[in-house]
Structures are given as structure tokens and as C-alpha cells.
Amino acid sequence: MIGSIFQDALKNLTANLLRSSLTMLGVIIGVASVITMIAIVEGGQLWLVNSIERLGTNLLFVWKKRLTVEERRIFAGRNTQLRYEDALAIRERFPELDVAPVLEIDQKIKAGDRDYSGRVTATSPEFSTIRNFHPASGRFLTSTDLHDWHRTIVLGQTVAQALFGSSPALGEEVKIRDHRFTVVGVMEPKGEIYGQDYDEMMFIPITTGMRFFTGTNKIRFLILHVPQRERMPEITEELHQFLVQRHDGVDDIFIRNQGEFLGAVEQTIWTFRIVLSGIALVALLVGGIGIMNIMLVTVTERTREIGLRKAIGAKRRDILLQFLIESTTISIVGGTVGIVVGIVAAYGFGNMVAQAMPGGGDWGAVIQPSAIAIAFLFAIAVGVTFGLFPAIKASKLDPAEALRYQ
Amino acid sequence: MLIDLRAVTKTYQAGHVAVPALKGIDLRIHHGEFVAIIGQSGSGKTTLLDILGCLSHPTSGEYWLDGENTNVISESRLTTIRNQKIGFVFQTFHLLPRKTALDNVQLPLMYAGVPRVSQHRRAQELLTMVGLQDRLLHYSNQLSGGQQQRVAIARALANHPALLLADEPTGNLDTQSGKDILDMFETLHRDGQTIVMITHDPSIAQRANRRITLSDGQVVADETSDLSASARPISSEQT
Ligand SMILES: Nc1ncnc2c1ncn2[C@@H]1O[C@H](COP(=O)(O)OP(=O)(O)OP(=O)(O)O)[C@@H](O)[C@H]1O
Ligand SMILES: [Mg+2]
Numbered sequence: 187m188i189g190s191i192f193q194d195a196l197k198n199l200t201a202n203l204l205r206s207s208l209t210m211l212g213v214i215i216g217v218a219s220v221i222t223m224i225a226i227v228e229g230g231q232l233w234l235v236n237s238i239e240r241l242g243t244n245l246l247f248v249w250k251k252r253l254t255v256e257e258r259r260i261f262a263g264r265n266t267q268l269r270y271e272d273a274l275a276i277r278e279r280f281p282e283l284d285v286a287p288v289l290e291i292d293q294k295i296k297a298g299d300r301d302y303s304g305r306v307t308a309t310s311p312e313f314s315t316i317r318n319f320h321p322a323s324g325r326f327l328t329s330t331d332l333h334d335w336h337r338t339i340v341l342g343q344t345v346a347q348a349l350f351g352s353s354p355a356l357g358e359e360v361k362i363r364d365h366r367f368t369v370v371g372v373m374e375p376k377g378e379i380y381g382q383d384y385d386e387m388m389f390i391p392i393t394t395g396m397r398f399f400t401g402t403n404k405i406r407f408l409i410l411h412v413p414q415r416e417r418m419p420e421i422t423e424e425l426h427q428f429l430v431q432r433h434d435g436v437d438d439i440f441i442r443n444q445g446e447f448l449g450a451v452e453q454t455i456w457t458f459r460i461v462l463s464g465i466a467l468v469a470l471l472v473g474g475i476g477i478m479n480i481m482l483v484t485v486t487e488r489t490r491e492i493g494l495r496k497a498i499g500a501k502r503r504d505i506l507l508q509f510l511i512e513s514t515t516i517s518i519v520g521g522t523v524g525i526v527v528g529i530v531a532a533y534g535f536g537n538m539v540a541q542a543m544p545g546g547g548d549w550g551a552v553i554q555p556s557a558i559a560i561a562f563l564f565a566i567a568v569g570v571t572f573g574l575f576p577a578i579k580a581s582k583l584d585p586a587e588a589l590r591y592q
Numbered sequence: 593m594l595i596d597l598r599a600v601t602k603t604y605q606a607g608h609v610a611v612p613a614l615k616g617i618d619l620r621i622h623h624g625e626f627v628a629i630i631g632q633s634g635s636g637k638t639t640l641l642d643i644l645g646c647l648s649h650p651t652s653g654e655y656w657l658d659g660e661n662t663n664v665i666s667e668s669r670l671t672t673i674r675n676q677k678i679g680f681v682f683q684t685f686h687l688l689p690r691k692t693a694l695d696n697v698q699l700p701l702m703y704a705g706v707p708r709v710s711q712h713r714r715a716q717e718l719l720t721m722v723g724l725q726d727r728l729l730h731y732s733n734q735l736s737g738g739q740q741q742r743v744a745i746a747r748a749l750a751n752h753p754a755l756l757l758a759d760e761p762t763g764n765l766d767t768q769s770g771k772d773i774l775d776m777f778e779t780l781h782r783d784g785q786t787i788v789m790i791t792h793d794p795s796i797a798q799r800a801n802r803r804i805t806l807s808d809g810q811v812v813a814d815e816t817s818d819l820s821a822s823a824r825p826i827s828s829e830q831t
Binding site for chain 2: 187190197198201490491493494495496497498499500501502504584585586589590
């Protein structure tokens with residue numbers, strides 16, 4: 187009997203095609219927005235997590251705090267800078283950490299008649315492993331480079347391209363100010379992460395940088411890699427104390443934990459999720475109200491039919507089932523169309539973001555089967571919930587009165 | 593005895609006004625009778641038919657159908673009684689639109705829980721009986737009024753009802769179609785079918801073997817035709 191009721195439901199819906207389609211539109215929009223929003227949030231999260239992982243994981247950043255005029259007066263004469271020696275001391279005190287001191291030098295790099303204005307990163311060999319950024323050809327900086335103040339340079343893809351075009355850069359010479367540097371490596375392409383285009387970077391030994399360009403042992407910041415994530419808070423604390431002690435008791439540094447950053451990102455994503463699901467649910471709710479509305483109209487229109495069915499032997503539950511199946515059919519058909527629309531919209535939107543967002547090239551919507559299942563179940567639930575009241579109303583009609591309804 | 597009404601009244605509530613439609617009806621109808629109920633508009637004919645068909649309960653009094661007191665049974669049981677023991681034929685046919693003649697006749701069989709194959713066979717048989725064997729797959733709106741009413745009769749007979757109730761079955765038909773329907777009723781009656789038919793047309797009422805006249809909610813006349821004029825197998829039970 188269910189089978190024939192279902193057939194009847196489809197027949198009734200196709201008999202009023204325009205009306206049914208308009209009603210379904212509500213469900214379609216609701217389900218499509220659920221699918222699209224989940225796909226976008228999931229895609230965004232995947233992208234963020236990926237890009238954070240590409241930056242390297244379990245990182246601590248040590249920066250120098252900017253002191254006020256007052257503080258500078260009070261602490262005059264004390265050792266209040268972040269220096270190369272701090273990096274060496276940390277290595278000795280915390281042998282389990284990878285430490286990369288960083289100095290940035292803005293310079294014009296020349297090769298023959300071509301030049302390139304950019305930022306030279308003076309650092310140590312650890313930088314490559316910490317940031318998970320490796321040479322495609324040649325090598326990265328070595329400890330010998332640092333020890334002997336070698337004038338070696340490793341170029342990012344874009345820089346190599348700009349200076350040497352398609353001919354190999356390895357072994358060539360470039361000039362920074364009046365100093366000749368030998369190209370010992372070219373980095374792999376990595377693209378842009380958080381506004382930093384890795385392909386525009388170039389690296390020289392930090393010792394060379396200090397000796398030839400800044401003339402001091404001050405550095406800009408330190409990156410540290412902690413082997414175990416769970417030890418990060420503890421190490422942060424110890425590191426802080428250690429550096430304050432080295433700086434004659436002046437607390438002039440701050441340490442940023444990449445984990446905190448990840449946590450903040452995750453929290454933002456959760457907020458997004460909640461807000462977007464709210465919107466999607468409201469859309470589904472509106473779709474449900476549309477179903478209820480149209481089912482109430484249908485019940486009124488078909489009062490005589492209901493009376494007749496009851497007269498010839500339809501029980502209450504037969505009538506209830508009939509109208510419930512009809513409202514659920516609307517939501518199932520609408521839900522199916524909505525899923526297709528949602529998937530198309532999600533991928534379309536994903537592509538749009540990938541093209542519009544700098545560094546978003548690998549951004550994409552993520553559609554999980556569970557999201558489709560959830561949306562579909564929601565659609566059915568909406569059909570049943572909002573069809574229930576009209577169906578109960580129909581099932582309770584008095585047959586004698588219903589038959590004479592005009 | 594198939595029908596036994598004892599002091600049945602029905603009062604409608606129209607807002608705050610009580611409208612007495614039936615004012616104490618005592619009536620007995622035996623198996624195999626062909627009864628016409630006549631009376632002026634508003635006299636309570638349809639109200640009486642609703643009660644006979646278990647579509648509504650009397651306000652007071654008792655209605656015994658086939659030995660069962662309908663006042664004291666559940667709504668679900670009443671539905672089963674309508675499905676199994678009563679067949680309805682209405683003035684306005686009440687066929688379902690967007691359904692074929694066959695589907696319409698199968699409906700009471702479906703609600704009775706008859707298997708699909710048997711539904712189909714029985715419906716085909718009934719439509720052949722009413723002369724519509726070549727209209728099985730026509731939709732209701734593709735049939736003439738007379739044909740629609742014949743489909744309705746086939747539907748009413750689907751579950752071998754003890755009682756066939758008809759409210760002005762010829763009211764919406766031309767003379768010839770109306771005559772065909774009445775001929776069909778007569779044939780059914782001859783085969784032992786109990787029929788109660790409402791009409792306000794005295795000439796149609798003449799086709800029945802018993803005429804009950806209602807006026808203002810009361811039975812004012814109850815006359816039976818000469819027994820020799822029509823077969824009235826009182827003792828024959830319905831299948
Ligand atoms: N649902 C109702 N509410 C209130 N009064 C009603 C209702 N149904 C019928 N009545 C009243 O009950 C009385 C009997 O009505 P009924 O329909 O039984 O008459 P009838 O004999 O079938 O008339 P007709 O020949 O016009 O069909 C009428 O006075 C009518 O107005
Ligand atoms: Mg009437």
C-alpha cells in the first residue's frame with residue numbers, strides 16, 4: 187500500500203507542478219545552503235591547517251619587545267637586545283630545540299645587467315628544516331658557511347627567474363652592494379603563505395649578514411622548533427626566564443606560540459560553523475514553513491477526497507500516512523535537487539575563492555559524504571515535521587462533513 | 593434484519609443554534625429490501641443516510657446494523673464496517689481525479705488489505721459487470737456522467753457490501769443515464785442486494801419496493817409495494 191500511496195503523492199505533486207516546484211524551492215535552497223556552507227567551512231579549515239603545516243609545526247617565535255622611552259632610560263646600560271649570542275646560548279641550554287636566528291636585509295641584488303630588489307634573509311641552516319622549505323637544486327646554508335662567513339646565497343624561485351631567466355643559477359655570481367656572493371642553491375617553489383611569498387625569499391649565512399651589512403650582532407627574531415607539542419608551554423616558560431636572565435633581568439622579549447595561533451584559527455572556524463549552520467537552518471526552516479503552508483492548502487482543497495476515502499474505508503492512519511508521504515516526497519525531491527545544487531555551488535564558490543584569494547590556489551570546497559547525509563536527513567525531518575500538522579488535520583476530518591464540503 | 597433504528601435523533605449545532613434534523617426515527621429494514629427515502633429538501637434524508645452509513649453518530653437513540661450496536665464501537669471499527677458492509681453512491685459521484693476507473697474501484701479493496709493482484713481482478717470484474725470493460729484505464733474526467741456513476745457503483749460493490757446506500761444517484765444525470773442506473777439497481781436488487789436510495793422524485797421512488805417519506809425529520813409515510821410486483825427475498829443473506 188505504501189508503494190501506491192507514494193505513487194499517488196508523486197502524481198499529485200506533478201499535477202500541480204508549478205506549485206510543487208515553488209514549494210520545493212524552499213527546501214532546495216535550504217539543503218543547498220547547508221551543503222555549500224559545510225563544504226566551504228571544511229575547505230577553509232583544511233586550507234588553513236595545510237598552510238600552517240607548510241609553515242612548519244610546533245614553532246615558537248621570539249621577538250624583541252619595543253621599550254618605552256621611560257623604560258629605555260631606566261634600563262640604560264643593561265643588555266636589552268636580541269642578539270646572535272642569545273641564539274647560541276639557547277642552543278647550548280636547550281639542545282633538543284632547533285634554533286634559527288633571523289636577520290632581514292633589504293637590498294638590491296645584481297647579476298650581470300639584471301637586478302632584483304628584495305629582502306635577503308640572513309639565517310642559519312636550521313631555517314630550512316624548521317620552515318619545511320627545501321632547496322630544489324644545490325644546497326641550503328651549512329654550518330661551515332656560517333663559521334667561515336662564506337658569501338654564499340640561496341635563491342627563491344622568483345628571484346632565480348628574475349636574475350637568470352631559464353639558464354641555471356647554480357654556481358653563478360650575484361652582487362649585493364659591493365659584495366660578491368656565489369649561488370649555491372635554488373629553493374623549491376612554495377608560493378604564498380599568509381602574505382609572505384616564499385619564492386621571493388633569498389638566504390645568506392647570518393654571520394655573513396652581520397659582518398657585511400649590519401655590523402652588529404643584533405638579530406630581528408628567532409624561530410625555534412619544539413620536538414614535542416605538549417612541551418611547548420613548559421619550554422616557552424623556561425625560555426622566557428632564560429632570556430630575561432641573560433638580558434640582565436629586563437623582560438624585553440615576547441614569545442609567540444604557533445599552537446596558540448592554531449587554536450585561535452580553530453576557534454574562528456567554529457564560530458563560522460555555528461553562524462553558518464544557523465543561517466542554513468533558518469533557510470531549511472523557511473522551506474519547512476513553505477511545505478506546511480502548501481500542505482494545509484492541499485488538505486483544504488482535497489477535503490471531499492478525504493471524506494470519500496474515509497467513507498470507503500480509509501482509517502485515520504491511512505489518511506495521515508498519505509499526507510505525510512506527500513509532504514515528505516516534496517522534501518525528498520527538494521532535498522535531492524538541493525544536494526546537487528549545493529555541490530555545484532560549493533565547487534563553484536571554491537574555484538572563485540581559489541582564483542580571487544592570493545595564495546588560495548589550493549583552496550577548494552570539501553564535500554564530505556556525512557555532510558550530504560546530514561542535509562538529506564534534515565530535509566526529510568523537515569518534510570515530516572512540517573507535514574505532520576496538516577496530515578493530522580486531514581486525518582481528523584469528519585467524513586460526513588468532508589463529503590459535503592463545497 | 594439488517595437495519596434497526598430506535599428513536600434516533602440528530603441535532604446539528606450551527607453556532608449557538610441547535611438544528612434538529614431528525615426527531616425520533618424508528619425504522620427497520622430487512623436484508624434484500626430496495627427502499628426509497630423521499631421527502632422535501634431539508635427534511636433530513638441525507639442526515640439519515642449519514643447515520644445509516646456510519647458516517648456520523650445519532651445524537652440520541654440506537655442504530656443496530658447487522659446485529660451490532662454502532663453507538664458503542666470505536667471509530668476504527670466503524671471504518672471497517674463502512675469498508676466491509678456498506679457501499680456508497682453519491683449524487684456527485686465522488687470519483688478521485690487523476691485516477692483511472694480501475695484505480696477508483698480498487699480503492700476500497702486496497703483499504704481492505706486485499707492483495708494487489710486480487711484487487712485488479714476484482715475491479716476488472718466489477719467494471720465489466722457495469723459495462724465499462726473497455727474504459728478500464730480511462731481517467732475519471734474522460735468519462736461521461738453516466739459512466740462515472742457506473743464506476744462509482746462498481747466501487748461501492750467492491751467488498752460485497754450488505755448495504756448499498758445511494759443519495760440522489762440520478763440527480764446529476766440525464767434521463768437515459770438515470771434510467772440505466774436505476775435498471776442496474778433493480779438488477780442488483782433482484783440478485784438480493786439491499787439498497788437504500790434517497791430521491792425527491794416520486795417516479796424514481798416507484799422503482800423501489802418500499803417508500804419511506806420523511807418530513808421535518810420524521811417518518812410520515814412508509815408504504816410497501818405489492819409483494820408480487822417485485823421479488824423481495826427477505827430471507828436471502830448477502831455474500
Ligand atoms: N452540518 C450541518 N449543520 C447544521 N445544520 C445542518 C447541517 N447539515 C444539515 N443541516 C440541517 O439539517 C436539516 C436536514 O438536512 P439534510 O441535508 O439531511 O436534508 P435533505 O433532506 O438531505 O435535503 P436535500 O433534499 O436538500 O438534500 C436541514 O434543515 C439542514 O439545514
Ligand atoms: Mg440531501
